[in-house]
């Protein structure tokens with residue numbers, strides 16, 4: 001019975017080389033449970049320690065590095081046959097010293113996509129490796145009406161040239177309606193441009209379901225997520241994201257097996273003048289419950305990315321000002 005299983009609180013570091021896009025994995029030492037399986041470095045939180053203190057201690061003990069820049073990322077619970085492990089993942093982007101094997105574990109830098117080539121990966125390490133393929137910036141369309149198509153396509157191309165790799169097509173106020181042939185044609189063009197740049201595209205669920213599969217998945221509005229009975233597209237080839245405004249929405253995203261959440265709006269934004277902003281503290285509290293990567297939305301720009309990540313965001317979503 002699950003209530004008889006020990007519950008272990010663990011902190012884990014996704015140690016990132018932001019130049020190469022690689023992450024550091026270690027092989028579990030001989031004699032420990034799951035020996036030889038690959039994992040993110042980390043370990044058990046000791047009583048009285050904060051997550052951050054435990055992270056800094058573990059990475060010093062296991063790798064000999066002194067962490068100076070890290071932010072909370074995703075916390076989730078994984079049930080193993082004999083234990084339940086609560087894993088608080090942190091992104092580690094700054095440290096001094098060179099990671100060195102201090103527990104006779106093998107270490108390897110790998111791209112998230114290439115990790116499987118190392119060997120067997122701890123089951124609870126698989127979702128974070130998938131999440132690490134999500135970029136920090138998520139660009140949203142705002143074409144508005146047909147006369148803006150040309151200039152918007154140029155803006156899109158510029159964003160792609162600047163490194164944007166995730167785009168949402170969302171045109172709730174399209175004059176001919178959200179299922180218009182004119183809109184389908186622009187989306188088709190946008191998908192082609194994005195794919196040529198190696199960027200993925202999600203279609204907002206305000207648009208017809210038949211369009212989602214022509215892109216790389218769907219961004220479900222909160223109300224559409226609540227109506228969905230199951231994840232609408234398979235995980236192997238598609239992304240499913242959920243727009244959330246509160247804790248109930250993020251928990252529902254988890255139930256659906258979503259890949260990530262967009263939570264907001266965090267700051268006041270011209271697009272929602274009559275709704276109160278969440279603010280960063282509420283954002284952080286809700287994001288911590290998500291068990292998934294969370295993008296901050298509402299008043300976001302490249303200038304807010306660091307603040308967003310200090311509050312547990314994976315990244316930021318915005319119409320303008322991303323890159």
Ligand SMILES: Nc1nc2c([nH]c(=O)n2[C@@H]2O[C@H](COP(=O)(O)OP(=O)(O)OP(=O)(O)O)[C@@H](O)[C@H]2O)c(=O)[nH]1
Nearest residue numbers: 010012032034039040041042043044078085122124125
């Ligand atoms: N470090 C780490 N542990 C993980 C990951 N995924 C995962 O399920 N775990 C589990 O979390 C627990 C962490 O234990 P650990 O053996 O690293 O603990 P530790 O460093 O404090 O070692 P110690 O108990 O020998 O002092 C293990 O039950 C391990 O299976 C992961 O990616 N990294």
Ligand SMILES: [Mg+2]
Nearest residue numbers: 041042043044
């Ligand atoms: Mg450990």
